[in-house]
Amino acid sequence: MENKIYFDNAATTPVRKEVFDVMLPYFMEYYGNASSIYEFAKLSKKAIDKAREQVASAIKSKPNEVYFTAGGCEADNWAIKGVAFALKNKGNHIITSCIEHHAVLNTCKFLERNGFEVTYLPVDEYGKIRIEDLKNAIKDTTILISIMFANNEIGTIQPIREIGEIARERKIYFHTDAVQAIGHVDINVEEMNIDMLSLSGHKLNAPKGVGALYIRKGIKIDNLIHGGGQERGRRAGTENTPGIVGLGKAIELAQAELPETVKRLTYLRDKLINGILENIPHTKLNGHPTDRLPGNANISFEFIEGESILLMLDMYGICASSGSACTSGSLDPSHVLLATGIPVELAHGSIRFTISHTTKEEEVDYLIEKMPIIVNRLREMSPLYEDYLKEHKEN
Numbered sequence: 119m120e121n122k123i124y125f126d127n128a129a130t131t132p133v134r135k136e137v138f139d140v141m142l143p144y145f146m147e148y149y150g151n152a153s154s155i156y157e158f159a160k161l162s163k164k165a166i167d168k169a170r171e172q173v174a175s176a177i178k179s180k181p182n183e184v185y186f187t188a189g190g191c192e193a194d195n196w197a198i199k200g201v202a203f204a205l206k207n208k209g210n211h212i213i214t215s216c217i218e219h220h221a222v223l224n225t226c227k228f229l230e231r232n233g234f235e236v237t238y239l240p241v242d243e244y245g246k247i248r249i250e251d252l253k254n255a256i257k258d259t260t261i262l263i264s265i266m267f268a269n270n271e272i273g274t275i276q277p278i279r280e281i282g283e284i285a286r287e288r289k290i291y292f293h294t295d296a297v298q299a300i301g302h303v304d305i306n307v308e309e310m311n312i313d314m315l316s317l318s319g320h321k322l323n324a325p326k327g328v329g330a331l332y333i334r335k336g337i338k339i340d341n342l343i344h345g346g347g348q349e350r351g352r353r354a355g356t357e358n359t360p361g362i363v364g365l366g367k368a369i370e371l372a373q374a375e376l377p378e379t380v381k382r383l384t385y386l387r388d389k390l391i392n393g394i395l396e397n398i399p400h401t402k403l404n405g406h407p408t409d410r411l412p413g414n415a416n417i418s419f420e421f422i423e424g425e426s427i428l429l430m431l432d433m434y435g436i437c438a439s440s441g442s443a444c445t446s447g448s449l450d451p452s453h454v455l456l457a458t459g460i461p462v463e464l465a466h467g468s469i470r471f472t473i474s475h476t477t478k479e480e481e482v483d484y485l486i487e488k489m490p491i492i493v494n495r496l497r498e499m500s501p502l503y504e505d506y507l508k509e510h511k512e513n
Contacts, residue, residue, distance in 0.1 A: 121435040122435050123434075123436045123481045123484060123485070124437045124477075125436060125437060125472060125473060125477075125481075125485065126437045126439050126470075126471075126472060127321075127413060127472040127473060127477075128270055128271075128298060128321070128413075128470060128472035129439055129472075130320045130321070130326065131322065131323045131474060132323065132476075133323060133324065133368075134323040134368060136367060136371060137324055137325075137364045137367045137368045137371070138364070140363055140364065140367045141325070141360040141361070141364040141367075142360075144162065144165060144359045144360040144363055148161045148162060148165070148359075149162075149359075150162045151356060152165075152166050152348075152356075152357045152359060153346065153347070153348055153356070162357070162359045165362070165363050166357055166359060166362050166363070167181070168363075168366060169186075169363055169366025169367075170182075170184045170186070170366070171366075172366035172367070172369055172370040173317075173330050173332075173365065173369055174332075175370070175373065176300070176305070176370070176372070176373040177296075177300075177305045177306070177307050177317075177332055178305070178306040178308055178309070179307050179308070179332050179334075182335070182350070183332055183333055183334060183335055184330055184331075184332055185330060185331050185332075185333060185349045185350075185352050185353050186329070186330050186349060186353070186357065186358070186362050186365070187328075187330060187331055187353060188328065188329065188355075189318050189319070189320075189326070189327060189328065189329040190219075190295065190297040190317065190318030190321075190329045191221040192329065192331075192342070192343075193317065193318070193330065193331035194222050194225060194264075194293075194295055194316050195221065195225050195342055196331055196339075196341075196342040196353070197264070197316060197331055197339070198212070198222065198225045198226065198262065198264055198293065199225060199228075199229065199340070199342060200339035200340045200341065200342055201261060201262045201291050201293070201314075201337070201338070201339050201340075202229050202234055202261070202262065204338045204339050204340045205262075205291075205338060206234075208259075209257075209258070209259035209260060209261040210234045210259055211234070211235045211236075211257050211259040211261065212226060212234060212235070212236045212237070212260070212261065212262045212263075212264065213236075213237045213239065213252065213255050213256065213260060213262070213264070213265075214226055214236060214237070214239070214263070215238065215239045215240075215266070215276075216240055216241065216453070217241055217245055217266075217269055217271075217453065217454040217457050217458075218264070218265075218266050218295065219270055219297070221295070222264055222266070222295055223238075223453075226238075226264075235259070237255045239251050239252060239255060239265075240457065241274075241457050241458060242458070243458050243459050244274055244405060244406040244409075244458065245269055245274035245404075245405050245406065245454065245457070245458050246274055246276060246277070246406060246409070247276060247277075247281075249277060249280055249281075249284070252281065252284060253284060256284075256288055260288070260290050261290065262290065262291045262292075262293060263284075263285050263291070263292050264292075264293040264294070264295070265278070265281055265292075265294060266294060266295040266296075266298075267294045267295065267296040267298070267299035267303065267315075268296070268298045268303065268410075268411050269298070269405065269454060270297070270298045271404075271416060271441050271452055271455070271470060272404045272405030272406075272410070272414070272416045272454055272455070272458070272470075273298075273405045273406075273410035273411040273415075273416060274405045274406045274410055275299070275303065275406070275410060275411065276294075278294060278310050278312070279309070279310045282311030282312055283311055285311060285313070286311040291313045291314065291337060292311060292312055292313045293312075293313060293314040293316070294312055294314070294316070295316045296316060296317055297316060297318045297321055297329075298321060298411060298414075299411070300317045300318075300321065300322055300369065301321070301322035301323075301368075301369065301372035301373075301379070302376075302379070302380065302383070302411050302413060303380075303411070304376060307332060307334070312332070312334075313333075313334045313337055314331060314332060314333050314337065314339075315332040316330075316331055316332075317329055317331075317332075319361065319364060319368060322368050322369060322372050323368045323371070323372070323474075324361070324365040324367070324368035324369070325360070325361050325364050325365075327358065327361055328358055328361030328362055328364065328365045329365070330365065333352075341354070343355060375475065379412070380412045382475070383412035383413040383473055383474075383475070383477075384412040386477055386479060386482050387412055387413055387414065387415050387473060389479070389486075390471060390473070390485065390486065391415045391417070393482070393483075394415075394417055394486060394489055395417070397486065397489070397490050398419070398489060398490050398493050400419070400420035400421065401417055401418065401419055401420070402417065402418040402420075402464065403415070403416070403417055404418055404455060404458065404460065405458075411472075413472050413473045413474060413477075414470070414471075414472050415470070415472070415473075416468060416469070416470045416471075417469055417471070418455075418460065418464045418467050418468040418469075419468070419493055420463075420464060420467060421467070421497050421500045421502040421503035421506060422467050422493065422496040422500050422503070423466055423467060423496075424440035424466060424467050424468055424469055426496050427492060427493070427496065428440060428469065430492040430495070430496065431469075431492065434484075434488050434492075436484075436485060436488070438469050438470065439469070439470045439472075440452075440469060440470065441454070441455075441470060451465035451466050452465050452468065463502070471485070
């Protein structure tokens with residue numbers, strides 16, 4: 119596809135050439151089943167072991183605490199359901215936030231239908247939980263706290279270290295969905311007192327269909343998928359060797375490039391945000407102004423619909439989104455934006471722009487140039503904007 123400018127990296131990313139190159143031999147040349155005992159199969163096992171070390175190095179864990187999954191959703195489900203059922207005789211209370219990804223929210227709703235109690239913490243106007251709210255929510259029956267590292271829609275980064283300290287003090291397991299944070303934020307599971315962490319390959323230039331769950335040694339957790347003895351008896355299913363190899367390489371590259379990536383993305387993100395807010399009236403940045411992912415810019419445009427903006431952006435060859443890719447087909451406004459106190463009408467007019475290490479500055483300039491044209495054209499057709507102009511003209 120020619121002349122495509124991609125600002126939807128929070129939804130998915132392309133596989134890097136370096137990643138594809140290391141994956142390729144494991145499709146046709148080294149195709150042995152890693153669970154077999156002959157030498158040919160050991161080539162696959164060795165590759166998986168290396169990827170496990172690469173993931174562990176990126177989050178500062180031990181390799182034997184990393185378990186490969188089919189993606190972030192499975193990892194979230196495993197962490198939450200696994201702990202809930204393993205500790206059901208100890209307690210039935212789980213704490214999460216109201217702006218989690220649906221992989222967490224719907225898992226919690228499932229558990230509520232099965233006798234568990236869930237507290238959904240509110241957030242402030244920037245999308246952050248309040249530490250006092252967390253402390254006040256803890257009960258004697260609380261067995262798990264699950265708070266995402268960084269929000270997938272508005273990019274706000276949560277006070278993970280403080281949450282981890284509270285959980286450790288109260289002897290409560292702490293899980294974080296770090297799908298969006300991996301490759302953009304430096305993560306140390308030991309220092310942050312994280313007991314479980316979910317990540318996904320396709321958010322950091324690895325293939326779709328592969329992820330991982332970090333489980334601190336000693337955590338009591340039931341298996342989610344039952345079958346054979348793969349992943350040291352914790353996650354059944356023949357290993358996706360090419361995908362796992364790709365995830366390992368991608369996370370190794372992302373970690374090595376992290377300082378430069380954060381610096382560059384923050385510069386481009388801020389240029390994008392300022393270029394839009396300064397040139398288009400009646401716009402609002404969503405999420406925390408500084409404690410946010412370096413590549414995330416979520417902006418609301420008053421008086422117009424986000425879907426209309428996306429269609430016009432597409433005409434200019436620009437890809438963006440109106441929220442989470444998992445709910446992009448829904449007509450409901452973002453639960454994340456509503457939780458921050460944004461009115462329904464403004465939530466409907468919100469667009470998420472997410473950039474990556476491949477984003478060029480001239481692409482950001484092109485977006486800044488075209489957005490006023492798009493917004494002005496849509497507002498000219500908007501009854502809401504017409505009413506606004508009439509009201510202010512009369513006043």
